[in-house]
Each structure stands twice: as structure tokens, then as C-alpha cells.
Amino acid sequence: xxxxxxxxxxxxxxxxxxxxxxxxxxxxxxxxxxxxxxxxxxxxxxxxxxxxxxxxxxxxxxxxxxxxxxxxxxxxxxxxxxxxxxxxxxxxxxxxxxxxxxxxxxxxxxxxxxxxxxxxxxxxxxxxxxxxxxxxxxxxxxxxxxxxxxxxxxxxxxxxxxxxxxxxxxxxxxxxxxxxxxxxxxxxxxxxxxxxxxxxxxxxxxxxxxxxxxxxxxxxxxxxxxxxxxxxxxxxxxxxxxxxxxxxxxxxxxxxxxxxxxxxxxxxxxxxxxxxxxxxxxxxxxxxxxxxxxxxxxxxxxxxxxxxxxxxxxxxxxxxxxxxxxx
Numbered sequence: 001x002x003x004x005x006x007x008x009x010x011x012x013x014x015x016x017x018x019x020x021x022x023x024x025x026x027x028x029x030x031x032x033x034x035x036x037x038x039x040x041x042x043x044x045x046x047x048x049x050x051x052x053x054x055x056x057x058x059x060x061x062x063x064x065x066x067x068x069x070x071x072x073x074x075x076x077x078x079x080x081x082x083x084x085x086x087x088x089x090x091x092x093x094x095x096x097x098x099x100x101x102x103x104x105x106x107x108x109x110x111x112x113x114x115x116x117x118x119x120x121x122x123x124x125x126x127x128x129x130x131x132x133x134x135x136x137x138x139x140x141x142x143x144x145x146x147x148x149x150x151x152x153x154x155x156x157x158x159x160x161x162x163x164x165x166x167x168x169x170x171x172x173x174x175x176x177x178x179x180x181x182x183x184x185x186x187x188x189x190x191x192x193x194x195x196x197x198x199x200x201x202x203x204x205x206x207x208x209x210x211x212x213x214x215x216x217x218x219x220x221x222x223x224x225x226x227x228x229x230x231x232x233x234x235x236x237x238x239x240x241x242x243x244x245x246x247x248x249x250x251x252x253x254x255x256x257x258x259x260x261x262x263x264x265x266x267x268x269x270x271x272x273x274x275x276x277x278x279x280x281x282x283x284x285x286x287x288x289x290x291x292x293x294x295x296x297x298x299x300x301x302x303x304x305x306x307x308x309x310x311x312x313x314x315x316x317x318x319x320x321x322x323x324x325x326x327x
Contacts, residue, residue: 015229018222021217029066032068035192047070048278049273053156053183054161055185056160073217076154083120083123092133094110119160126170127173134179178264236284239289242289247259269284
């Protein structure tokens, strides 16, 4: 690709330069989350498609490290919310406080007023508190006392939940699950990568932050330019027709309670566009849809991430991919 895109300040950023910056960002994240290149790639796809990410996995596998590294790498503000049953909606969105000096109300921003927000163990928050995050994710805004506060267009939520500990949890309703672009599972690192992690912890030294902004390959303005570029990636009509037929197959499948919604199709399309962009193509091919199918569909079709491949293969056989000219 050789086309260029204007930044918010006017100058042009060549797509080749954009891709180089994204490659540096990917390399930075791979250093933070060792041995999980496929996970890092999907995180980038989710970010570039302006989505939100749900990570379902056991504690201690690097979810917070990944979120902090991503925020530092894009020179963004990071905020973390530890979800508990006593967490209030205002603890997430913010609240108005009365200033006795000038007898007026001041708005104190909550953690959603950030660039990267980590909602840890989201299923431990009550439905009322979960819904406070819903508007922020879907509309990129929050409403406090009838006043609307806008969030940045690149606002990115990474929510986590532990699949093995369900005591005292509040399962996410289907409407909120559909707000996430994809669901991922990180998994345990391999032997070599885990040894390298331990060695890195020794070499790092006490008090040194491994997610420093000193080597930030990207800034927020450039990220916005790239996200706009992703939206322009071409989708052939035969692929759009295939996606609609695939959605219909999920809605009629006897083993699924829910099929892909129209919003789910839009999210799948955008993630495929981001995948094509990372592959340095100006158009989407069927393989881009295949690559994003499992993480995108697992969050909205109700099957477990690690058990979804069989069902997905069945659906792909039912609705075969169209013949496509890759030239």
C-alpha cells in the first residue's frame, strides 16, 4: 500500500510508515507478553478496529502486564478497575462533588476517562455496575446527572474474567458480551519463554518499570490516523454476501441459542479489515475472516473459546468460503 492519510494536524503519514510503527508496537508487546505472538496480533486487530477486548483466563498470566504495556506503547493513559460486588457505577464513571468555596459542583472523572481501561474480573461486579461500563464501551460517553461527557474515540477496554472461579460472580448478559469485539485466552507460556521471563525479572532490577514510555513507538494522534485507515480497507461484495449467509446459518443452528447479530457482523467486518491492514493489503480476503472468526464469534455465540473450533469448523463446512481472486 502506498496511499497516505492526513493526521489531525494536516501532514501526511505514508501507510508504509504507519505499518512500520505498528510493527514496532507489536514487537514491544511481544517483549511484554513473551511467546504469545498470536494473542498480541489479535489484541492489535481489536485496537485498530476500535473494539473492546474480553480476556477469559486464569489469574497471573500477564493480562495486566499486557494492558499496561499497550498503554505505554501508544503514549496513553492507563487505568485499572478491580471489580468487586461492592463497586458502584460512580466508581467507574465518576461523580459530581460539591465545592463549598464557590458553591458549585465539580465533576471528578472515573477510570473510564482513560485511553486504556482494564476492568479486572468484570463478572464480579454487579449488573448495575457492569451496565455503567456498557454505555462507555458502546457510545464512548458517560452520562452523569443528565450531562454527557465524551470519551476519546480510541478509548479501549480490556476486561478479564476467571473461567474456573464462578462463586459470587454475575455472568455478563448477552447484550454486554456483544459490546466486546472479541474474546481471547492467553494460556500458560512455554518452557523457554517462562525461563526467559524469570531471567528478565532478575536483569530488570528493583524498581525499574518494564512498561516505560521511553520507547513508545506510537502516539494517540497517529493511532487515530491508522484506525481511520483501517475503516477504508476494501470489502468485496462476495465477502459481504458470505458474512450474511454465515450469520443466517448461526441463527438457524440447533446448537446455538443466539446467532450473530447485525452489530456482530459489523464488528467481524472491521476486525477482518484490521487483519488485512496488518498483512499490508488494501482489501480483505477470505482468510482474514477465518483468522478472526474464533475470537469474534466466541464472545457472541455462547461457546467456550477453547471448545469453539469444532463448532466453527462445522459452520465453515455448512457455509463454505467463496472462491476469491487474490490478485
